Amino acid sequence: MATTAVALSERENYLNKEYGITSWLFTTDHKRIALLYLITITFFFFIGGFFALLIRLELLTPEGDLLLADTYNKMFTMHGQVMVFFFLIPAVPAVLGNFLIPIMIGAKDLAFPRVNLLSWYLLAIGGCLMIYTILSGGVDTGWTFYTPLSTHFLDTHVITAALAIFVAGFSSILTGLNFIVTIHRMRAPGMTWSRLPLFVWANYATSIIQVLGTPVLAISLMLVALERIFNLGIFNPQLGGDPLLFQHLFWFYSHPAVYIMILPGMGVVSEIVTCFSRKRIFGYKFMALAVIAIAVLGFLVWAHHMFVAGISLYAAMVFSLLSYFVAVPSAIKVFNWTATMFKGSISYSTPMLYAFGFIGLFTMGGLTGLFVAALGIDVHVTDTYFVIAHFHYIMVGGMVMAYLGGMHFWWPKISGRMYPEFWGRLAAMIIFIGFNLTFFPQFVLGWLGMPRRYWQYSPEFQVLNVLSTAGATILAVGYLLPMLYFLWSMRYGKAAPENPWNGAGLEWKISSPPVTDNFDETPLVTWEAYNYDELPQEVPVGR
Amino acid sequence: MFSNTFPLWPARASSISGPVDALFIFLLMLCGLMCIAIFTAIIVFAVRYRRRPGHEAIPIEGSNAVEFTWTLIPAGVFIIIFVWGAYLYFQERTPPKDSMDVYTVAKQWMWKFQHTEGQREINELHIPIGRDVRVIMTSQDVIHSFYVPAFRIKQDVLPGRYTIAWFRATAAGTYHLFCAEYCGTNHSGMVGDVVVMEPAQYQSWLSGGQAMGSLAQTGQGVFDSLGCSTCHRMDTQGRGPNLMGVYGKPVLLEDGRTVIADENYIRESILNPAVKVVAGFKPIMPTFQGIVSEDQVNALVAYIKSLNPQPVGPAETPTFKGPAASKADTRQR
Numbered sequence: 001m002a003t004t005a006v007a008l009s010e011r012e013n014y015l016n017k018e019y020g021i022t023s024w025l026f027t028t029d030h031k032r033i034a035l036l037y038l039i040t041i042t043f044f045f046f047i048g049g050f051f052a053l054l055i056r057l058e059l060l061t062p063e064g065d066l067l068l069a070d071t072y073n074k075m076f077t078m079h080g081q082v083m084v085f086f087f088l089i090p091a092v093p094a095v096l097g098n099f100l101i102p103i104m105i106g107a108k109d110l111a112f113p114r115v116n117l118l119s120w121y122l123l124a125i126g127g128c129l130m131i132y133t134i135l136s137g138g139v140d141t142g143w144t145f146y147t148p149l150s151t152h153f154l155d156t157h158v159i160t161a162a163l164a165i166f167v168a169g170f171s172s173i174l175t176g177l178n179f180i181v182t183i184h185r186m187r188a189p190g191m192t193w194s195r196l197p198l199f200v201w202a203n204y205a206t207s208i209i210q211v212l213g214t215p216v217l218a219i220s221l222m223l224v225a226l227e228r229i230f231n232l233g234i235f236n237p238q239l240g241g242d243p244l245l246f247q248h249l250f251w252f253y254s255h256p257a258v259y260i261m262i263l264p265g266m267g268v269v270s271e272i273v274t275c276f277s278r279k280r281i282f283g284y285k286f287m288a289l290a291v292i293a294i295a296v297l298g299f300l301v302w303a304h305h306m307f308v309a310g311i312s313l314y315a316a317m318v319f320s321l322l323s324y325f326v327a328v329p330s331a332i333k334v335f336n337w338t339a340t341m342f343k344g345s346i347s348y349s350t351p352m353l354y355a356f357g358f359i360g361l362f363t364m365g366g367l368t369g370l371f372v373a374a375l376g377i378d379v380h381v382t383d384t385y386f387v388i389a390h391f392h393y394i395m396v397g398g399m400v401m402a403y404l405g406g407m408h409f410w411w412p413k414i415s416g417r418m419y420p421e422f423w424g425r426l427a428a429m430i431i432f433i434g435f436n437l438t439f440f441p442q443f444v445l446g447w448l449g450m451p452r453r454y455w456q457y458s459p460e461f462q463v464l465n466v467l468s469t470a471g472a473t474i475l476a477v478g479y480l481l482p483m484l485y486f487l488w489s490m491r492y493g494k495a496a497p498e499n500p501w502n503g504a505g506l507e508w509k510i511s512s513p514p515v516t517d518n519f520d521e522t523p524l525v526t527w528e529a530y531n532y533d534e535l536p537q538e539v540p541v542g543r
Numbered sequence: 544m545f546s547n548t549f550p551l552w553p554a555r556a557s558s559i560s561g562p563v564d565a566l567f568i569f570l571l572m573l574c575g576l577m578c579i580a581i582f583t584a585i586i587v588f589a590v591r592y593r594r595r596p597g598h599e600a601i602p603i604e605g606s607n608a609v610e611f612t613w614t615l616i617p618a619g620v621f622i623i624i625f626v627w628g629a630y631l632y633f634q635e636r637t638p639p640k641d642s643m644d645v646y647t648v649a650k651q652w653m654w655k656f657q658h659t660e661g662q663r664e665i666n667e668l669h670i671p672i673g674r675d676v677r678v679i680m681t682s683q684d685v686i687h688s689f690y691v692p693a694f695r696i697k698q699d700v701l702p703g704r705y706t707i708a709w710f711r712a713t714a715a716g717t718y719h720l721f722c723a724e725y726c727g728t729n730h731s732g733m734v735g736d737v738v739v740m741e742p743a744q745y746q747s748w749l750s751g752g753q754a755m756g757s758l759a760q761t762g763q764g765v766f767d768s769l770g771c772s773t774c775h776r777m778d779t780q781g782r783g784p785n786l787m788g789v790y791g792k793p794v795l796l797e798d799g800r801t802v803i804a805d806e807n808y809i810r811e812s813i814l815n816p817a818v819k820v821v822a823g824f825k826p827i828m829p830t831f832q833g834i835v836s837e838d839q840v841n842a843l844v845a846y847i848k849s850l851n852p853q854p855v856g857p858a859e860t861p862t863f864k865g866p867a868a869s870k871a872d873t874r875q876r
Contacts, residue, residue, distance in 0.1 A: 243686060370570060449719065
């Protein structure tokens with residue numbers, strides 16, 4: 001990577017400033033740390049994807065024939081754990097956020113550069129523990145660790161898996177803390193709160209959840225480990241404990257975690273939609289307020305995962321109502337993105353194709369959320385493939401689309417190279433088609449009543465499962481393509497100009513790739529965010 | 544569309560499945576319209592305002608009126624959906640009076656049912672059409688979930704307490720019973736059949752089984768063999784409370800609270816007697832945890848529920864239709 005950068009740019013930049021492995025492993029440059037994260041989470045994305053592929057292959061036939069039941073259970077468990085904790089949660093904040101937040105607010109680095117490096121090491125240590133768990137035989141608790149199954153009935157590597165997530169959780173907490181302090185304290189002169197790009201607002205809201213929510217996850221996992229080792233009885237009814245207590249603790253974090261995974265993606269989409277529509281975002285204040293509202297309300301809806309778990313009738317009603325409240329700001333966001341395109345000048349560049357995909361798939365994920373929040377319907381569809389489809393539309397259809405859109409949008413800045421536009425568009429469309437073919441049939445399966453986490457199933461579900469597996473293979477091709485052409489572009493891609501899209505943010509006013517200190521002198525911000533009316537209409541590259 | 548090999552709609556076989564489907568169809572139409580509206584807008588904008596020579600974006604800041612409109616209208620629609628969903632849920636969670644009870648013990652990886660008449664079944668549940676059925680469930684190990692898609696009902700089954708599902712079957716047939724909460728290795732094998740029969744057929748099925756006495760009679764046997772009757776005498780002289788007619792009644796506790804003596808309270812009082820001691824009694828009862836099996840707890844509960852001070856003899860013909868039982872029914876979650 002470093003060598004190509006030298007050939008590319010006469011000027012010293014963050015990639016060619018230093019060489020050698022130690023210059024990366026001991027770096028405190030937020031941009032280099034972002035790349036360390038990028039490598040780490042890409043690795044885990046493909047591990048988690050491999051598990052998903054095995055799951056889909058097993059489900060090609062109703063009989064359990066490809067894998068053993070225990071192996072299958074480990075596959076969906078570790079697919080969930082790897083994807084949630086080692087890919088989705090760090091994806092946009094730790095890679096794009098790390099790279100862009102200081103630049104977008106006109107700072108040289110995050111507030112605590114060494115803590116930032118520590119965060120990566122924590123994720124890496126957690127990741128090593130996860131890999132140890134996988135290699136030493138795996139874990140089959142389900143990613144949710146429900147008690148008393150996880151505490152008293154399994155002899156797999158529950159504690160190392162819990163420890164892996166526990167450690168990775170601290171990475172998330174420290175990143176959130178770093179972002180909050182940075183955004184409060186290190187904005188350039190003139191960069192007021194109302195001029196912040198929505199990407200920064202989204203990561204700010206995310207950071208609040210990370211800091212306030214993740215400790216509860218750490219506590220829950222710690223209690224599972226202590227219960228296993230010392231048989232404390234906190235979750236064991238025979239000793240007067242309550243297995244539902246675990247579910248409350250777990251979802252108190254893990255529902256807000258859904259917003260950790262989606263909010264930064266919303267931020268990415270706001271940047272892309274404005275740039276490729278050449279428009280200021282429609283309703284900036286409402287967009288900024290909406291992410292904060294989602295972050296706050298997101299803490300009040302956790303028990304909607306437990307409508308059939310044995311909570312009281314009236315508690316369920318309160319949590320259902322609150323779940324509808326959190327749907328309101330999500331709806332506002334979709335409407336505003338759509339309105340931003342109104343009377344714009346829209347180019348179909350690769351990042352914009354991903355943004356289209358995000359809005360469409362997130363809308364479907366959000367609207368099916370109205371089904372599962374409706375108590376009477378949820379009783380039927382919870383713990384079925386309907387829920388699987390619903391959250392994959394948000395997490396994969398939403399977040400992964402946004403992440404890839406962001407990677408394409410900022411790749412010229414990150415690498416100093418252009419990716420091949422044709423392949424970019426092709427991959428975006430393959431992913432969109434593959435995704436829908438994989439997950440849309442699962443809505444039908446769930447409504448028919450196929451429970452989740454089933455290794456073998458009733459034959460009448462087969463046709464839909466075959467469709468889903470076919471979609472998954474297409475999706476796999478779609479995900480491999482960007483990795484291949486991004487790697488290719490590092491050597492063979494055209495040199496990226498400073499501002500290939502005529503973007504409005506501060507990141508487009510510095511060289512590609514940036515110098516280590518980002519800015520030669522501290523910028524003075526005198527313009528509003530997304531001032532596309534003052535910028536050229538052209539999108540120079542990628543058309 | 545409704546063929547067996549490629550169904551798109553689940554069988555509809557309970558009194559609640561129609562109303563649930565109605566809300567589902569309403570949501571499908573509503574959300575379908577929303578999708579069409581948003582997707583159409585995006586496609587129209589993307590085509591109409593595509594970048595081309597001579598076309599320029601027109602700056603628009605936003606509009607508070609528009610924002611409030613698309614905040615308040617969805618919020619109003621959401622509240623309608625909430626109320627509708629909550630109304631269904633209230634019905635799903637509130638068993639009607641005079642239900643027929645089936646006791647269920649879930650374990651890795653099996654469903655065990657016992658009818659009050661005494662019949663036992665494994666992974667099969669026979670029930671009559673048109674009758675309200677309460678399934679009183681507990682788990683011997685981990686959390687399971689009782690799920691009958693054709694009835695549109697699902698209820699987690701927890702260790703250490705009872706949870707209750709109820710339904711009224713409306714169409715004869717054999718329907719899937721699934722465990723819907725991941726419970727370990729053979730989770731996907733923890734499936735069975737719910738067989739809905741015409742009432743006459745059901746009666747003959749009941750009488751065809753091996754007669755071992757009713758569940759309450761079994762419970763009486765357990766009650767006597769464990770020596771419960773030494774303290775729980777049928778007069779006021781016992782060291783423990785008289786259990787006659789206690790089921791469904793409010794009970795004043797030593798700490799001043801009042802609880803309803805429902806299935807969960809009776810169960811807790813057998814397994815964890817010191818937690819809720821009846822006012823006027825000493826906490827001298829030993830725990831029976833580990834001494835009685837889940838099946839025996841069910842039998843004891845059924846027996847205590849059958850202790851009815853009305854003219855009908857208590858143990859011989861257990862009745863589940865008494866006013867006391869009905870009162871407790873409405874209080875079940």
